[in-house]
Amino acid sequence: MDIERYLKARASAVDRALPVLLARLKAPQPRLSEAMLYSLSAGGKRLRPVLMGASYEIFGGKAADILPAACALEMVHTYSLVHDDLPAMDDDDLRRGRPSSHKVYGEALAILAGDALLTDAFTVLLSSKYRRPPGAEALLAAAALLSRRAGAAGMVSGQAADLEAEGFLKTGRLTAARSRAGLKLLSYIQLHKTADLITAAVEMGAVLAGAPREDFNALSAFGRELGLCFQLADDILDVEGDKRKLGKSGSDARNHKLTYASLLGVAEARRRAGRLLRRALSRLEKVKGAPAAKETLAGLSRFVYGREN
Numbered sequence: 392m393d394i395e396r397y398l399k400a401r402a403s404a405v406d407r408a409l410p411v412l413l414a415r416l417k418a419p420q421p422r423l424s425e426a427m428l429y430s431l432s433a434g435g436k437r438l439r440p441v442l443m444g445a446s447y448e449i450f451g452g453k454a455a456d457i458l459p460a461a462c463a464l465e466m467v468h469t470y471s472l473v474h475d476d477l478p479a480m481d482d483d484d485l486r487r488g489r490p491s492s493h494k495v496y497g498e499a500l501a502i503l504a505g506d507a508l509l510t511d512a513f514t515v516l517l518s519s520k521y522r523r524p525p526g527a528e529a530l531l532a533a534a535a536l537l538s539r540r541a542g543a544a545g546m547v548s549g550q551a552a553d554l555e556a557e558g559f560l561k562t563g564r565l566t567a568a569r570s571r572a573g574l575k576l577l578s579y580i581q582l583h584k585t586a587d588l589i590t591a592a593v594e595m596g597a598v599l600a601g602a603p604r605e606d607f608n609a610l611s612a613f614g615r616e617l618g619l620c621f622q623l624a625d626d627i628l629d630v631e632g633d634k635r636k637l638g639k640s641g642s643d644a645r646n647h648k649l650t651y652a653s654l655l656g657v658a659e660a661r662r663r664a665g666r667l668l669r670r671a672l673s674r675l676e677k678v679k680g681a682p683a684a685k686e687t688l689a690g691l692s693r694f695v696y697g698r699e700n
Contacts, residue, residue, distance in 0.1 A: 440462065463513065613675045
């Protein structure tokens with residue numbers, strides 16, 4: 392399978408659905424609606440909704456059946472990027488190759504657009520018409536997973552720890568003890584800031600498909616390892632990647648971010664990413680279901696490890 396072509400095709404389906412679902416929200420203030428759509432329409436790989444669809448297909452469904460849920464996840468991801476770019480956070484002027492939301496709409500409206508994307512993600516998830524309705528219990532379970540993975544026990548705590556870790560490498564000599572402390576903190580940041588939402592993608596696909604508990608647990612473990620691998624690849628790209636392909640300025644060094652690349656060097660970061668990829672694929676092998684869909688998830692995992700943007 393040509394995994395990049397697959398990813399592009401599935402991302403296009405999400406791109407088409409997002410403005411339609413946004414237009415169905417009841418009477419948003421026009422400028423707010425414009426700011427929400429600006430960030431949603433910036434493109435990107437749409438990896439998280441694609442992973443959700445592929446996970447769902449392991450258990451016999453079609454990704455199109457749960458497109459609103461996939462779009463809801465992308466809305467949560469987009470809100471996190473809008474807020475991440477703010478001057479009080481990472482202070483990035485570019486996102487996906489064009490000016491960040493706050494550079495176009497101002498900080499106040501960017502914050503509100505992020506708030507609305509997060510809140511109305513649950514409107515989209517729970518109130519949309521599905522091609523094959525998954526049932527109220529499955530939808531509520533998916534909403535619970537998304538809120539837990541995105542909230543204070545998940546992504547938001549990872550972001551808070553990331554902010555707290557700024558300047559870690561500037562404060563004092565990097566002794567063995569401080570290196571261990573840095574690795575412990577870094578593990579927490581990457582688990583929650585990035586891996587939690589990628590884990591949510593495969594968990595939501597599984598629960599919407601009614602997957603057995605054993606398979607759900609294996610997919611959850613797969614998502615965790617893949618999410619950590621994704622962040623390591625991202626850290627490496629921030630150092631070595633082509634900024635034009637990345638579509639962002641690369642603020643990690645400027646903000647003295649604690650990353651595996653900054654703490655251990657690029658070579659060790661790449662070695663750890665390879666180990667995480669192998670662990671993710673090992674977890675995936677334990678899932679029972681459609682072999683073709685499992686191979687798609689494996690292909691997406693290899694893409695995450697070797698991507699250039």
